[in-house]
Amino acid sequence: MTEQNVQNFARxxxxxxxxxxxxxxxxxxxxxAGISLAAAGLISYQLYDRYGPTTGVDADSLxxxxxxxxxxxxxxxxxIVKGPDRKATANKAIELLGGIERFVGEGxxxxxxxxxxxxxxxxxxxTAHPELVAEVVRLCYNAGAKQVxxxxxxxxxxxxxxxxxxxxxxxxxxxxxxxxxxxxxxRHTTLEGGKLIRNWPVFFGPLENVDKxxxxxxxxxxxxxxxxxxxxxxxxxxxGRRNIFHQDINTIIAELPMMVKPTLVILDGTxxxxxxxxxGGSVSDxxxxxxxxxxxxxxxxxxxxxxxxxxxxxxxPYLTKAEKAGAGTTDYESLKPVFGTV
Amino acid sequence: MCSVxxxxxxxxxxxxxxxxxxxxxxxxxxxxxxxxxxxxxGLLLLIGLGVFIRQFDVDMGxxxxxxxxxxxxxxxxxxxxxxxxxxxxxxxxxxxxSEIETYDAGNLYEKINGKAPSYTESGFVKLFTQRFISKDxxxxxxxxxxxxxxxxxxxxxxxxxxxxxxxxxxxxAKPQPCYRTSNGLYFIHGKFYVELIGSTESVAxxxxxxxxxxxxxSQKIVDDDKITEFALFPEKDAVQGSFKLYLANAFGFDAxxxxxxxxxxxxxxxxxxFLSKHPDPQDAQTTAESYYNFLIENDATDKxxxxxxxxxxxxxxxxxxxxxxxxxxxxxxxxxIHEAENQKAAEELAARLLDKLSNTAKTIKND
Numbered sequence: 281m282t283e284q285n286v287q288n289f290a291r292x293x294x295x296x297x298x299x300x301x302x303x304x305x306x307x308x309x310x311x312x313a314g315i316s317l318a319a320a321g322l323i324s325y326q327l328y329d330r331y332g333p334t335t336g337v338d339a340d341s342l343x344x345x346x347x348x349x350x351x352x353x354x355x356x357x358x359x360i361v362k363g364p365d366r367k368a369t370a371n372k373a374i375e376l377l378g379g380i381e382r383f384v385g386e387g388x389x390x391x392x393x394x395x396x397x398x399x400x401x402x403x404x405x406x407t408a409h410p411e412l413v414a415e416v417v418r419l420c421y422n423a424g425a426k427q428v429x430x431x432x433x434x435x436x437x438x439x440x441x442x443x444x445x446x447x448x449x450x451x452x453x454x455x456x457x458x459x460x461x462x463x464x465x466x467r468h469t470t471l472e473g474g475k476l477i478r479n480w481p482v483f484f485g486p487l488e489n490v491d492k493x494x495x496x497x498x499x500x501x502x503x504x505x506x507x508x509x510x511x512x513x514x515x516x517x518x519x520g521r522r523n524i525f526h527q528d529i530n531t532i533i534a535e536l537p538m539m540v541k542p543t544l545v546i547l548d549g550t551x552x553x554x555x556x557x558x559x560g561g562s563v564s565d566x567x568x569x570x571x572x573x574x575x576x577x578x579x580x581x582x583x584x585x586x587x588x589x590x591x592x593x594x595x596x597p598y599l600t601k602a603e604k605a606g607a608g609t610t611d612y613e614s615l616k617p618v619f620g621t622v
Numbered sequence: 623m624c625s626v627x628x629x630x631x632x633x634x635x636x637x638x639x640x641x642x643x644x645x646x647x648x649x650x651x652x653x654x655x656x657x658x659x660x661x662x663x664g665l666l667l668l669i670g671l672g673v674f675i676r677q678f679d680v681d682m683g684x685x686x687x688x689x690x691x692x693x694x695x696x697x698x699x700x701x702x703x704x705x706x707x708x709x710x711x712x713x714x715x716x717x718x719x720s721e722i723e724t725y726d727a728g729n730l731y732e733k734i735n736g737k738a739p740s741y742t743e744s745g746f747v748k749l750f751t752q753r754f755i756s757k758d759x760x761x762x763x764x765x766x767x768x769x770x771x772x773x774x775x776x777x778x779x780x781x782x783x784x785x786x787x788x789x790x791x792x793x794x795a796k797p798q799p800c801y802r803t804s805n806g807l808y809f810i811h812g813k814f815y816v817e818l819i820g821s822t823e824s825v826a827x828x829x830x831x832x833x834x835x836x837x838x839x840s841q842k843i844v845d846d847d848k849i850t851e852f853a854l855f856p857e858k859d860a861v862q863g864s865f866k867l868y869l870a871n872a873f874g875f876d877a878x879x880x881x882x883x884x885x886x887x888x889x890x891x892x893x894x895x896f897l898s899k900h901p902d903p904q905d906a907q908t909t910a911e912s913y914y915n916f917l918i919e920n921d922a923t924d925k926x927x928x929x930x931x932x933x934x935x936x937x938x939x940x941x942x943x944x945x946x947x948x949x950x951x952x953x954x955x956x957x958x959i960h961e962a963e964n965q966k967a968a969e970e971l972a973a974r975l976l977d978k979l980s981n982t983a984k985t986i987k988n989d
Contacts, residue, residue, distance in 0.1 A: 397735060398734075398735070399765075400765075400819070401805075401819075401820075401821040401822060403805065403821070403822055403823075404805075404819070435731065435732050435733070435735045436732065436733060440720070444763075444821075502736045503736050503737045503739065503740050504736040504737075504739055505736060508736070523731035523732075523735075523738070526731065526736065526738075526739065529736075555784075555786075555787075556737070556784050556786075557736070557737070558735055558736045558737060559734045559735070559737050561806055561817055561819045562786050562803040562804075562805060562806045562819070563803065563804050563805050563823065564786040564787060564788040564789075564803045564804065565786065
């Protein structure tokens with residue numbers, strides 16, 4: 281072997297050794313980097329809070345509203361009654377669904393949640409009508425209810441709302457206990473699968489120990505949502521700075537029937553607020569439609585109700601959202617509603 | 623035994639070989655790796671810095687915490703202005719039924735819920751409310767709403783857009799414009815939009831509301847601003863009190879801002895005329911073209927017109943779902959007709975507006 285050959289051989293061997301060592305180092309480094317990345321990812325995943333900071337309520341103290349529904353009865357899910365007298369149409373509508381006894385049992389406690397959002401005269405149609413609320417209270421007692429509670433968490437000063445809307449007096453005179461919102465009656469709830477109702481205060485106290493829940497709402501134009509009816513009525517159960525939900529009004533309204541599962545809803549379209557809703561302010565904002573709906577499917581009730589506002593289901597995206605979430609059907613005709621006139 | 627030079631050579635510590643640095647264990651890293659590492663570390667530092675800075679800017683309202691009750695936010699929204707003296711407005715035979723309540727943009731929803739954006743998106747500053755009740759009849763009460771809208775145009779906009787169909791215009795010297803319905807009275811006075819809502823339909827309430835309106839208008843609390851666009855509309859056949867002002871998104875078109883409309887009665891036809899003043903002729907022309915394109919994109923089609931005045935100016939006449947839409951730009955103005963059922967009447971009115979605006983545009987040019 282010549283000197284030149286020996287040097288070439290040595291150079292080649294060194295290169296091979298270095299190459300082998302380089303591959304090993306590369307593989308070792310790649311392995312370590314992979315392990316580091318996986319570990320960092322795992323730790324991040326464990327630490328990641330997908331809902332962000334909350335008001336400090338831990339998961340154990342969250343509540344879920346009870347399910348107040350009654351079993352379905354074929355052909356008795358929804359009734360639509362025409363007539364100018366709310367008391368008469370309410371009686372007929374409930375009778376067509378099987379009577380109040382289907383919904384309220386002997387000795388039961390019933391909560392009625394009318395829309396008492398504003399401190400305005402009942403004549404303006406911005407709130408549920410006191411005569412209708414009182415009539416439903418009476419019906420519940422007639423069915424043997426032990427106690428009827430009438431409650432809401434109005435946006436305005438609650439006492440003024442219950443007083444000036446006439447609902448407080450009418451409900452009391454009919455024998456109901458009126459419950460105004462107080463801080464200790466709110467608890468936090470999270471709607472499973474919900475986007476907005478997460479760890480949010482809800483007016484839980486009055487509903488905690490009741491057997492049945494009935495919603496009563498007027499049919500109203502709503503500047504932000506398009507319409508305010510039986511689904512939007514449950515917005516009144518939300519606490520906190522709930523106006524932030526107006527930024528995603530369709531989602532919050534669609535989530536409400538997922539959060540609240542009432543026994544019955546009564547949608548009052550005797551006089552419909554056609555313009556300047558939801559507060560109105562003039563009787564000229566109202567149109568007499570002489571229609572009242574009772575239903576165990578509030579999506580269906582509102583899908584019919586929007587026709588009283590000259591709207592269609594497609595005008596109110598929250599209806600379809602709620603239907604997709606399984607809260608009810610927008611195809612109210614498929615429920616074969618029972619019609620009546622008084 | 624011969625030694626083979628180089629066979630057992632090991633690289634020296636720290637020696638470069640093919641651009642690589644060697645560690646004591648013989649593992650090397652290139653200059654490129656060093657640069658990448660520094661960049662990655664720099665990136666991580668930037669992310670950390672970003673998170674650190676962002677944590678001081680949390681929207682606590684997102685988590686149900688009221689941020690409007692105190693602190694700098696309230697100071698920012700506190701208007702620097704004269705405020706109406708509501709107590710001084712008490713009508714004869716009435717007494718206070720509630721204390722004065724005030725709301726700003728942060729809590730207006732507490733009073734009017736879903737209607738709040740209609741105001742807050744129109745320049746709203748503050749709301750003052752108070753209730754008065756009859757000394758003789760507890761069923762007779764009213765609530766006074768005074769919306770400070772910052773400017774007369776904003777006040778007029780919320781007034782006009784909400785105006786009730788059965789409004790009966792009131793001929794007070796001041797406030798103007800002012801109308802009543804069977805249970806309420808509504809007017810603007812400078813930058814204030816005022817509503818008086820009665821608990822029921824009552825002559826006594828009507829009288830008390832009128833008294834409040836006149837007293838309110840006598841308070842020297844506003845600049846005597848005027849809305850100049852009213853005078854640009856032709857007077858003939860105009861429906862009294864039918865002016866409206868859309869501050870934004872008029873006719874569903876985003877770029878249509880500050881659009882005034884007025885209704886006209888021609889025979890059996892009621893037709894809506896519109897106009898808007900722009901900063902310069904080019905801006906008016908561009909916006910008019912955009913609106914035309916918007917209509918075309920939404921299935922409108924061009925219509926032939928025999929009206930020479932409209933033809934000469936290059937006005938667009940379109941069929942939009944069996945209604946006639948006319949649009950033109952002249953000088954700094956956009957004008958036109960919205961959703962008219964009768965094309966001929968629409969063209970006649972558009973020509974009248976065009977005539978009036980062309981004279982005004984000439985004056986502006988000469989100035």
